[in-house]
Amino acid sequence: MTPPPITSSRIRLPHGTELHTLQCGPKDGRRVVLLHGFPEGAFVWESLMQQLALPENGGFFCSAPYLRGYGASSAPAEVEAYRPRHLVADIAALIDTLGGPLHALVAHDWGGAVAWNVASQHPERMQRLAILNAPHPATLLRELQRNPAQQAASAYMNRLADPGAEAWLAADGFAKLWKLFLAGAKTTDWLTPERRQHYIDTWSAGLTGACNYYRASPLKPNPPSTGAAADVQAVQLPAGLGQVRVPTLVMWAMQDPALRPELIDGLDAFIPQLRIERHPDASHWVLHEDPAWVQRQLLSFL
Numbered sequence: 001m002t003p004p005p006i007t008s009s010r011i012r013l014p015h016g017t018e019l020h021t022l023q024c025g026p027k028d029g030r031r032v033v034l035l036h037g038f039p040e041g042a043f044v045w046e047s048l049m050q051q052l053a054l055p056e057n058g059g060f061f062c063s064a065p066y067l068r069g070y071g072a073s074s075a076p077a078e079v080e081a082y083r084p085r086h087l088v089a090d091i092a093a094l095i096d097t098l099g100g101p102l103h104a105l106v107a108h109d110w111g112g113a114v115a116w117n118v119a120s121q122h123p124e125r126m127q128r129l130a131i132l133n134a135p136h137p138a139t140l141l142r143e144l145q146r147n148p149a150q151q152a153a154s155a156y157m158n159r160l161a162d163p164g165a166e167a168w169l170a171a172d173g174f175a176k177l178w179k180l181f182l183a184g185a186k187t188t189d190w191l192t193p194e195r196r197q198h199y200i201d202t203w204s205a206g207l208t209g210a211c212n213y214y215r216a217s218p219l220k221p222n223p224p225s226t227g228a229a230a231d232v233q234a235v236q237l238p239a240g241l242g243q244v245r246v247p248t249l250v251m252w253a254m255q256d257p258a259l260r261p262e263l264i265d266g267l268d269a270f271i272p273q274l275r276i277e278r279h280p281d282a283s284h285w286v287l288h289e290d291p292a293w294v295q296r297q298l299l300s301f302l
Contacts, residue, residue, distance in 0.1 A: 003050040010072070011065070013093040019065040020072040021094075022046065025053030029061035030103035032302075033095060037109020037134065038160075038210055039169075039181055041202040042066045043195075044108075044287060051295055058302060063098055065091075067111060069209020071202050082209070082216040087114045088121060095125045104128040104302055108287060110213055113137070119244045130249040130298055133256055133284050135263040138242045138270060140219050143262055144232050150260050151221040156180065158221065161214040166207035174203055184257035186281065190288040247273040249301040251294060253286035254278055275301065 004024050012018045022042045032052060034045040042064040049062035066073040068090050069082065076082075091114055095102055105126045107115035112134020119129045135143075143150035159165060169177040181199075182188060214220065218235050248271045252264050261278075268274050277297045282289045 001054070004053040006046050006049065011094065011097055013090060013097060015089060015093060017068060017074045017090050017093075019068070019074070019090065019094060021063055021065040022049070023061070023063050024049040025061040026059050027061055029053070029059045031095075031098055031101075032060045032062045032104045032106060033091070033098070033102055034062060034064040035067065035091065035105070035107035035111025035115055036064065036070075037107075037111045038213065039177060039199070039203065039207075040109075041071050041198065043198045043202075047291060048287070048295060048298070052299075052302075057299055060103065060302070063094075065094060066202075067114070069206075069212060071205050075206055075209040077208060079212050079215045082212040084114075084117055084216075088117045091115070091118045092122050092125060095122075100125075102126040102128075104130055106130040106132070106298065107134060108132040109134050109284070113217075116242065116244070119246060119248070120242050123245045126246055128247050128249070128301065129244060130251070130301060132251045132287060132294065133253055133259055135259055136242060136267055136270060137219065138237055139263045139266060141232070141235055141237060142266075143260065144219060144221050145235075147260070147262060150262065153258050153260055154221045156258070157214050157217075160211050161217075161220060165211045165214075169207055169211075170203065174200065177203060177207075184255070184283045185285050186255065186283050186289050190285075190291075242270045244271045245273075247301075248275070249297065250274065250276045251286070251297050252276060252278050253282035253284060253289075254280050255282060256284040258284055 007023050009021055010018050011021050036042055036044050045064040051057055052060040052062050069075045105115050112131045116136055222232055254261050279286050287294055
């Protein structure tokens with residue numbers, strides 16, 4: 001069967017943000033929105049979207065936006081524009097613009113960070129949540145405050161928040177970004193010339209927005225020079241933040257060098273209807289390394 005086509009559009013949200021969005025599937029199908037992470041773009045979901053759109057897999061209507069700051073989506077320069085409330089507002093408004101409550105919100109990495117907050121604050125906008133290697137804010141804060149191994153694994157976040165990080169990443173044909181991106185990957189067989197060009201095109205549109213996610217977030221490890229009184233040690237999440245009242249699937253690749261397995265410990269305290277599926281061999285890039293596994297878990301859940 002010929003894969004359903006991927007279409008592209010720019011969606012202007014009521015508060016002015018424009019999101020370049022890829023879409024696939026029958027317009028009357030149950031809606032699924034998929035959110036990418038750093039340093040990727042909506043294109044990473046194309047194959048999965050085409051599978052979800054097939055009639056035998058449910059005939060879902062899938063939408064994958066380039067997040068604020070990525071590709072051709074709105075990319076304000078100010079760090080303040082990447083605070084969680086703005087990122088949540090974008091996705092909540094996108095869901096409404098697409099026609100109302102979703103069958104599922106699916107997300108990876110930074111997209112997952114946004115999705116956790118959308119699900120916590122706007123559960124009425126979705127029936128299900130599926131997360132792929134993106135830590136819940138409460139467990140991430142816990143591990144950054146208490147776990148030296150996670151602090152070390154997350155040290156790169158401080159570098160990406162530095163002034164001039166985008167120039168450092170872009171130098172010599174994005175040499176540092178490629179190295180950071182592929183560190184710990186179990187295989188790069190999936191990185192075809194066509195897909196490599198997708199990354200280059202996305203990065204060439206600008207990296208300031210992507211770095212601003214790290215600059216705006218208080219959930220970063222303590223820089224070595226700041227000692228025990230550094231900002232992350234003083235962070236407290238508001239009471240009730242992070243409670244997710246919709247059925248939730250967490251897919252976790254256990255060989256992720258940046259996000260340790262301890263991050264999924266204790267999730268049931270925040271998510272009453274929780275299912276966790278662990279991939280023992282894949283890295284942070286499990287979506288690329290074992291797409292069939294991701295598809296199986298997701299279709300079973302949906």
